[in-house]
Amino acid sequence: MSFSNYLETELLDHVFTNSAYTSPTTVYVSLHTANPDEDASGAEVSTSGTAYARQAGTFSVSGNTATTTAAVEFPTATASYGTVTHVGIWDASSAGNMLAYAALTASKTISTGDVFRIPTGDLDITLD
Numbered sequence: 001m002s003f004s005n006y007l008e009t010e011l012l013d014h015v016f017t018n019s020a021y022t023s024p025t026t027v028y029v030s031l032h033t034a035n036p037d038e039d040a041s042g043a044e045v046s047t048s049g050t051a052y053a054r055q056a057g058t059f060s061v062s063g064n065t066a067t068t069t070a071a072v073e074f075p076t077a078t079a080s081y082g083t084v085t086h087v088g089i090w091d092a093s094s095a096g097n098m099l100a101y102a103a104l105t106a107s108k109t110i111s112t113g114d115v116f117r118i119p120t121g122d123l124d125i126t127l128d
Helices: 005-017
Strands: 027-032 055-057 059-062 065-068 082-090 098-110 124-126
Touching: 005 098, 027 098
Parallel strands: none
Antiparallel strands: 027 055, 027 082, 059 065, 065 124, 082 098
C-alpha cells in the first residue's frame, strides 16, 4: 500500500518539525473503480442508490506491517458498484483525508445483490 500525499506530509511534519499529528480514532476502508493516486482523485464507488459506504477497519501492527484484525464487509449492493480495482484507507466515514491506497490483487465487478468482503488478515499496510 502507498501512503497518500496528505499522510506523507503529516508524518514528515510530525517527525522533522515537531508538528502535532493526531491519528484518527477510526480508519475507514473505501472501494474505488480507478486508481485514487496519492491525491485521492480516483473514482470512489458512488453512494447514490448503491448502499455503498466506507467501512471501519481495525488493524494490529507487527514490525513494519499493519494487518486487518477483522473482516471488512460492505453492504449488499442495491445497484452495481462497477469494477472495483483499488482500496483506500481514510480518516473519516465520508469526505476526510485518504491515508493510503492500493490496487487489488484481482479486480472484482460488484453487481446488484453482491457483497464485497475483505477477509481478516487480507489487507496489509507495509512500510519499507
